[in-house]
Amino acid sequence: MSFVEYGEFMKEGDIAIVFLGHDSMFPVKLQHGAQTQTKYGVIRHSSDLIGKRYGSKVTCSKGGWVYILHPTPELWTMNLPHRTQILYSTDISLITMMLELKPGSIVCESGTGSGSLSHAIIRTIAPTGHLYTIEFHQQRAEKAMEEFREHKVDHLVTVKSQDVCKNGFGVANIADAVFLDIPSPWEAIGHAKSALKEQGGRICSFSPCIEQVQRTCQALEAHGFTEVDTLEILLRIYDVRTISLQTADLGIVAEDVSSTGLDSGSQLGQSSVCDNSSQRTIQFKSAVTPREMVGHTGYLTFATKSLF
Ligand SMILES: C[S@@+](CC[C@H](N)C(=O)[O-])C[C@H]1O[C@@H](n2cnc3c(N)ncnc32)[C@H](O)[C@@H]1O
Structure with missing residues (x-):
C-alpha cells in the first residue's frame, strides 16, 4: 500500500521510487518536462513516466531498465533524506503492533525527526485517524510538513514545533497511543498521560541506552502506567x-x-x-545467514494507561 492518496497511475507532482535494484533506489518528483539521470541513461518524465502504471518497467536511454514504484512508507524509510537518526521497518513493525494502531487511531509522537515513523503511523491510522507530531527543531518540523504535503497525507497529521518535555503535545485526553523518540523521554511521561484518553491507551518509548530505559520505567510507574515491558527486536535475514x-x-x-x-x-x-x-x-x-547483521538499534519500552 502506498502513500494514502496515491493512485494506480503516475501523476505530475507525485514522489515515485526509481528502483534499480534492492541496494540501489531513489525518490524523484514527477514533473512534465523533467529528466532523471540513472546509470542506465535518462528517463523522461513526460513520455516515460507520467500516465504510466506504478510498477512499470521503464527502459532508459542507454537501453537498461528500472522499475518505478509506489512510495510506500517502507520504501520511503529506505530513501528519505536523513535529518536525524531514523527508525527502520523492523522496529516500526513492533511499535505499530504493540501500540495497537489501526484505522481511526489518534496518535501523539515526539520527536518527528525525519518523519520515518510518522509516515508508517499515518498509513496505518488512515483514513479517519490523526497524528499529532511534536518536533522542537523548527526547520525539521517545517521540512516534515512539506513532505507530508508532497505525499498528500497532510490532512492526517498536525506538526507542532515545541518542546514536548515543557509544553506537551498540545492536546488532552484524545490519544489512543503515544510514541516517544527523544533523549529524555522520562520528562515527557506526565504530558503523555494527559494526552491519552481518560479510559486509557498505550505508550511506547524508544531509547538506545539502558540507563534511559531505567529512568523511563521509573517515570511510567510513578505516573501509574501498568504492563511496563521493554523489548528489543532483531532482524535476521536468510x-x-x-x-x-x-x-x-x-x-x-x-x-x-x-x-x-x-x-x-x-x-x-x-x-x-x-x-x-x-x-x-x-x-x-x-x-x-549473513556474516554481519544490524544488531542493537534501541530498546522499546511499552506500557498501558489503564482506567484503574
Ligand atoms: C531520533 S530523532 C526522531 C526520529 C524519528 N523517530 C524518525 O523515525 O524519523 C529525535 C528528534 O526528536 C527531537 N527532539 C528531541 N527532544 C525533543 C523535545 N524535548 N521536544 C520535541 N522534540 C524533541 C530532535 O530534534 C530530533 O529531531
Whole structure:
C-alpha cells in the first residue's frame, strides 16, 4: 500500500521510487518536462513516466531498465533524506503492533525527526485517524510538513514545533497511543498521560541506552502506567544460496546421499551429486545467514494507561 492518496497511475507532482535494484533506489518528483539521470541513461518524465502504471518497467536511454514504484512508507524509510537518526521497518513493525494502531487511531509522537515513523503511523491510522507530531527543531518540523504535503497525507497529521518535555503535545485526553523518540523521554511521561484518553491507551518509548530505559520505567510507574515491558527486536535475514561441497568417495550411491546427512541444509531445494570417481561434488540449496547483521538499534519500552 502506498502513500494514502496515491493512485494506480503516475501523476505530475507525485514522489515515485526509481528502483534499480534492492541496494540501489531513489525518490524523484514527477514533473512534465523533467529528466532523471540513472546509470542506465535518462528517463523522461513526460513520455516515460507520467500516465504510466506504478510498477512499470521503464527502459532508459542507454537501453537498461528500472522499475518505478509506489512510495510506500517502507520504501520511503529506505530513501528519505536523513535529518536525524531514523527508525527502520523492523522496529516500526513492533511499535505499530504493540501500540495497537489501526484505522481511526489518534496518535501523539515526539520527536518527528525525519518523519520515518510518522509516515508508517499515518498509513496505518488512515483514513479517519490523526497524528499529532511534536518536533522542537523548527526547520525539521517545517521540512516534515512539506513532505507530508508532497505525499498528500497532510490532512492526517498536525506538526507542532515545541518542546514536548515543557509544553506537551498540545492536546488532552484524545490519544489512543503515544510514541516517544527523544533523549529524555522520562520528562515527557506526565504530558503523555494527559494526552491519552481518560479510559486509557498505550505508550511506547524508544531509547538506545539502558540507563534511559531505567529512568523511563521509573517515570511510567510513578505516573501509574501498568504492563511496563521493554523489548528489543532483531532482524535476521536468510539468503538462499547454491552450495557446492566436495566430498570423498565413500562408495555411496547418489540415491543414498539424503539418508547420510551429507545433504543437510537441502530443505529448500534438491541436492544433486556429480561423481568423478575419486571425488564427489554435492550441490544443494541452503539458507545462509549473513556474516554481519544490524544488531542493537534501541530498546522499546511499552506500557498501558489503564482506567484503574
Ligand atoms: C531520533 S530523532 C526522531 C526520529 C524519528 N523517530 C524518525 O523515525 O524519523 C529525535 C528528534 O526528536 C527531537 N527532539 C528531541 N527532544 C525533543 C523535545 N524535548 N521536544 C520535541 N522534540 C524533541 C530532535 O530534534 C530530533 O529531531
